[in-house]
């Protein structure tokens with residue numbers, strides 16, 4: 605078996621909170637979480653709201669420093685990487701966020717948004733800015749003639765495609781999808797999942813796919829890690845974890861698949877992303 609692309613070992617995040625009377629207390633949001641991601645595979649991280657999925661994603665993206673534990677990428681310890689080492693890591697690891705409208709600058713054209721990761725990395729765009737942006741738009745199924753438009757001029761699904769194109773601009777080896785399809789209307793969601801699968805098949809990168817919807821995870825992931833109260837309670841190949849769950853919490857989550865979350869259902873009915 606090949607070496608993992610990314611290894612998280614005992615990743616931990618503690619937050620300090622202030623209670624009544626300013627009393628300081630510590631809360632462990634992510635507790636000694638370990639997992640590997642291999643090149644070309646999708647690891648889904650699932651769990652209920654508050655289980656620590658997003659905090660884990662933020663640590664892996666190096667948007668947040670872990671309180672303890674190590675993060676290794678291609679054999680290099682990147683846990684506290686700074687300066688050029690962090691920039692190198694960011695060129696390899698990109699994030700697609702849940703809400704495209706709040707993660708894309710509303711005052712920038714799509715072309716400028718798509719060029720931002722290249723500008724940050726100091727990489728000249730292939731064939732010039734316009735050509736590079738057009739090519740990225742085509743890759744994600746958007747009309748390249750719309751490169752001078754602004755995010756608000758796109759539907760939710762199209763805006764999320766812009767977020768995906770931006771992540772791909774620097775040819776990353778790992779893309780972290782933090783609830784990237786959760787807020788989309790069900791039919792749009794299916795199209796975006798199909799796009800994510802096709803892009804992976806074409807380019808061979810990996811995903812860390814954060815989701816609370818196990819039906820979505822079943823469609824996209826190779827392996828799954830189940831989180832509860834900051835810990836991974838079970839992980840393994842999707843067929844194994846879904847087919848023969850060992851942990852009682854995983855069983856509860858699986859039993860809840862057909863249950864409709866009223867909040868998401870409302871958003872889907874309204875077609876709203878916010």
Ligand SMILES: Nc1ncnc2c1ncn2[C@@H]1O[C@H](COP(=O)(O)OP(=O)(O)OP(=O)(O)O)[C@@H](O)[C@H]1O
Pocket residue numbers: 619620621633651652653654655656657658659660816
């Ligand atoms: N900056 C912070 N300061 C204090 N507590 C935080 C902070 N960020 C997250 N938490 C807490 O850490 C826990 C885990 O949050 P996290 O967002 O990682 O969970 P999640 O599984 O992604 O849930 P959701 O799907 O609702 O985002 C929650 O109890 C949350 O309130």
